[in-house]
Amino acid sequence: MSVLPAALTALPSAVGDGAVAPVVADFSNDVFWVWLLKAVAIIVFLLTSVLIAIWFERRVVGIMQLRPGPNVHGPFGLLQSLADAMKLLVKEDITVKAADKLVYILAPMIAVLCSLLVYAVIPFGPEVNIFGVITPLQLTDFPVAVLYILACASVGVYGIVLGGWSSNSTYPLLGGVRSTAQVISYELAMGLSLVSVFIMAGSMSTSQIVDSQTSVWWFLPLLPAFVIYVISMVGETNRLPFDLPEAEGELVGGYTTEYSSMKFAWFFLAEYINMLNVSAVATTLFFGGWRAPWPLSAINDGMFNTGWWPVLWFVAKVWMFMFLFVWIRGSVLRFRYDQFMKIGWKVLIPAALAWVVCVSLVQAARQLWDVDLRTLLFVLAGLVLVGLVVSFLVPEKKPAPEPGPTGPQEIDPFADGYPVPPLPGQVLPPSPRAQRRLAATATDAGDPSGPETPLEVRGG
Amino acid sequence: MSHVLTVLPAAAGALTESGQTSTAEAVLFWVLGPIMVLAALGLLFARKAVHAALAVVLVMISLAFLYVAQGAEFLGVVQVVVYTGAVMMLFLFVLMLVGVDRSDSLVETIRGQRWIGVLAGLGLGVVLAGVVGRATYGTPAGIEEANAGSNPAAIAHLIFGQHVFAMEVVGALLVTAALGALVLTHRQRLTRKVGQRERAERRLREGGYPVSLPAPGVYARHNALDVPALDPEGRPIEASVPRVLRVRGQEADAREYAARIDRVLAGGWATGAGTFTSNRDVDDPHGRTAPTPGTPGTDATETDDEEGAR
Numbered sequence: 001m002s003v004l005p006a007a008l009t010a011l012p013s014a015v016g017d018g019a020v021a022p023v024v025a026d027f028s029n030d031v032f033w034v035w036l037l038k039a040v041a042i043i044v045f046l047l048t049s050v051l052i053a054i055w056f057e058r059r060v061v062g063i064m065q066l067r068p069g070p071n072v073h074g075p076f077g078l079l080q081s082l083a084d085a086m087k088l089l090v091k092e093d094i095t096v097k098a099a100d101k102l103v104y105i106l107a108p109m110i111a112v113l114c115s116l117l118v119y120a121v122i123p124f125g126p127e128v129n130i131f132g133v134i135t136p137l138q139l140t141d142f143p144v145a146v147l148y149i150l151a152c153a154s155v156g157v158y159g160i161v162l163g164g165w166s167s168n169s170t171y172p173l174l175g176g177v178r179s180t181a182q183v184i185s186y187e188l189a190m191g192l193s194l195v196s197v198f199i200m201a202g203s204m205s206t207s208q209i210v211d212s213q214t215s216v217w218w219f220l221p222l223l224p225a226f227v228i229y230v231i232s233m234v235g236e237t238n239r240l241p242f243d244l245p246e247a248e249g250e251l252v253g254g255y256t257t258e259y260s261s262m263k264f265a266w267f268f269l270a271e272y273i274n275m276l277n278v279s280a281v282a283t284t285l286f287f288g289g290w291r292a293p294w295p296l297s298a299i300n301d302g303m304f305n306t307g308w309w310p311v312l313w314f315v316a317k318v319w320m321f322m323f324l325f326v327w328i329r330g331s332v333l334r335f336r337y338d339q340f341m342k343i344g345w346k347v348l349i350p351a352a353l354a355w356v357v358c359v360s361l362v363q364a365a366r367q368l369w370d371v372d373l374r375t376l377l378f379v380l381a382g383l384v385l386v387g388l389v390v391s392f393l394v395p396e397k398k399p400a401p402e403p404g405p406t407g408p409q410e411i412d413p414f415a416d417g418y419p420v421p422p423l424p425g426q427v428l429p430p431s432p433r434a435q436r437r438l439a440a441t442a443t444d445a446g447d448p449s450g451p452e453t454p455l456e457v458r459g460g
Numbered sequence: 461m462s463h464v465l466t467v468l469p470a471a472a473g474a475l476t477e478s479g480q481t482s483t484a485e486a487v488l489f490w491v492l493g494p495i496m497v498l499a500a501l502g503l504l505f506a507r508k509a510v511h512a513a514l515a516v517v518l519v520m521i522s523l524a525f526l527y528v529a530q531g532a533e534f535l536g537v538v539q540v541v542v543y544t545g546a547v548m549m550l551f552l553f554v555l556m557l558v559g560v561d562r563s564d565s566l567v568e569t570i571r572g573q574r575w576i577g578v579l580a581g582l583g584l585g586v587v588l589a590g591v592v593g594r595a596t597y598g599t600p601a602g603i604e605e606a607n608a609g610s611n612p613a614a615i616a617h618l619i620f621g622q623h624v625f626a627m628e629v630v631g632a633l634l635v636t637a638a639l640g641a642l643v644l645t646h647r648q649r650l651t652r653k654v655g656q657r658e659r660a661e662r663r664l665r666e667g668g669y670p671v672s673l674p675a676p677g678v679y680a681r682h683n684a685l686d687v688p689a690l691d692p693e694g695r696p697i698e699a700s701v702p703r704v705l706r707v708r709g710q711e712a713d714a715r716e717y718a719a720r721i722d723r724v725l726a727g728g729w730a731t732g733a734g735t736f737t738s739n740r741d742v743d744d745p746h747g748r749t750a751p752t753p754g755t756p757g758t759d760a761t762e763t764d765d766e767e768g769a770r
Contacts, residue, residue, distance in 0.1 A: 100508075100510075103510070103511075103514070142533050143533060143534070143610040143611050143612055144533050144534050144537045144611065144612055147534070147537040147538065147541060148537050150541050150545075151524075151537050151540035151541045151544075151545065153545075154540065154541055154544065154545025154546070154549070155521070155540060155544060155545065157545070157549065158517065158549075158552075161549070161552060161553075161556070162510075162514075164556075165510060165552075165556050173556060176556065177553065177556060177557065180549055180552070180553045180556075181553070183549075184546060184549060184550070187545070187546075203610075204612060416661060416664065416665060417664055417665035417666075417667070418664050418670070
């Protein structure tokens with residue numbers, strides 16, 4: 001036990017600057033109207049982004065499937081989602097008779113409210129001048145900002161679960177139960193994949209995590225964690241291929257089955273805002289946040305990392321992830337539920353745990369021997385490369401040649417109860433007519449070992 | 461309850477006197493306090509289990525607000541992530557599976573349960589009152605000193621320094637509990653697992669329907685779920701209507717739709733329902749042969765058997 005206090009006293013010096021300032025962004029100049037302005041700007045950004053995202057998704061999926069997608073309303077069909085929103089607004093609002101009224105109305109509100117909260121801690125850029133006030137382009141930040149994002153996400157699930165339960169109907173209930181299990185399992189993997197970023201950045205505050213990615217973006221050194229995050233972010237937002245809570249083929253509409261009009265629109269809105277949320281988190285934690293990509297960041301002594309420029313990079317990165325969502329949707333089939341759960345518990349969580357242990361070891365080595373991060377990364381990359389080359393040199397173990405019979409095999413086509421065609425290398429037994437003919441020729445010639453005609457039928 | 465109610469305002473007042481609580485924090489407390497008390501009472505008096513669970517969620521989130529307002533950001537956020545996001549969610553999960561809208565029954569299942577409960581509650585109250593009444597506070601260090609470095613770092617120092625033994629013990633206890641649950645609910649598999657493939661093969665071996673059943677209602681005018689689809693010879697396929705509707709007797713009259721297609725094929729005009737019926741087994745306008753026996757969907761009893769086998 002006496003070792004522990006000594007180690008703990010050594011810890012602050014080892015952690016270094018991470019422990020000195022809990023948050024990098026300086027909000028001391030903010031006054032009432034500044035943060036009101038920022039909050040309104042975030043809401044406007046999210047709502048317009050959702051409108052564009054719906055159009056974007058339908059267009060891109062359309063192009064992937066060789067069809068135009070929405071192209072009637074407005075230029076390039078841009079006003080299509082506006083028309084859809086109007087349609088949802090004026091549709092008849094049905095409240096199911098057997099529903100639990102209070103919870104039924106509360107559920108979509110919870111979903112939307114929680115999805116709107118996340119962007120409060122996402123940094124859009126460094127400090128800028130807004131009407132004479134120098135302030136960071138971020139509503140707020142605190143030492144546990146990323147945990148706050150996870151908290152908002154976990155409360156947002158209540159919207160789905162309660163919506164499914166309160167509809168008092170079978171399919172919504174099943175959808176709600178599925179989403180509970182799904183989110184609990186995938187949030188574990190997601191949280192664990194974020195832990196390695198916390199360890200490397202030495203903080204859970206978003207502005208400081210962005211600040212720690214000045215030289216290298218974390219997705220490169222922490223690639224396994226990034227992959228796990230991307231998989232679990234798709235699971236967390238209930239998007240294809242993990243959209244099991246609302247799988248149309250199985251559950252009609254899942255938890256939204258009994259919802260109509262505005263209440264349905266709120267669920268819809270929440271789903272798209274959640275996509276934007278996880279994309280923003282991926283950008284902030286793994287893709288350098290608002291920082292300009294490498295060749296641009298070197299131009300003119302980092303000109304593109306100052307002022308309002310970073311907003312552009314941030315939005316571009318977020319939309320890159322949105323495109324990834326659409327791309328996945330356009331190319332991957334829905335998982336079966338048990339396969340999906342198996343991936344979450346038996347692959348992602350153990351992999352994330354093992355990765356966190358590896359990162360902790362590397363970080364501990366770095367602090368004990370005072371190694372530069374870049375050197376360490378190069379050494380590790382070299383080790384991986386050497387391992388890869390060595391693995392190529394190891395002669396591949398040849399699979400033992402199956403004692404396969406030579407020549408065509410005669411099969412019983414009715415072995416499994418229904419007729420199957422012969423595969424290549426297989427032949428059907430001679431047909432009754434051929435058997436009769438064979439028997440006839442045998443008796444005519446009086447030669448039992450007559451000419452055999454191989455009746456091979458090729459399957460291809 | 462009364463004890464708690466007398467303690468709470470006193471605590472709030474004490475904080476104000478020491479200059480720690482700002483006006484905003486006091487306002488927050490007096491807004492959240494009544495909400496939390498009402499929600500806690502809702503837990504006790506709600507008839508539906510899910511409503512009680514929701515009341516607990518409300519209390520937890522309000523508590524998290526108070527933690528954050530007092531400078532314990534990590535505690536507040538973790539309270540939401542762990543308790544609201546995971547523990548209560550699991551509770552809700554179980555509640556929803558137990559019954560969609562079954563209210564609690566107030567029948568005692570164990571004799572004297574109520575009195576035992578009251579006694580145990582009183583005992584707990586006495587113990588709590590004793591502990592709270594005898595507690596003494598040292599001079600407060602102040603939030604800045606407590607959060608030196610940052611709030612998570614300060615908590616990490618406390619947990620993994622001062623309380624590391626307790627943490628390890630609790631961790632071991634939780635792991636044991638989880639393993640115990642696994643062992644208790646584990647069942648040895650006696651037979652081989654039957655998967656999707658095995659089921660499909662067995663179905664075909666038993667002569668079942670090889671592909672998915674036809675969808676109900678093929679006509680633009682009659683595409684409702686209760687209208688059976690028609691096979692190429694114009695006869696209704698009973699199996700195309702969902703089994704539930706057939707069991708309930710909510711199926712539309714298949715013969716009538718068959719009759720209509722007969723009229724259309726005979727050059728007649730399908731007007732109105734039920735005015736003209738024909739039994740195509742008796743007079744077949746096209747002189748078609750009898751349906752091949754064994755064709756899927758021709759015989760109602762056969763398809764019903766298939767449904768049962770699945």
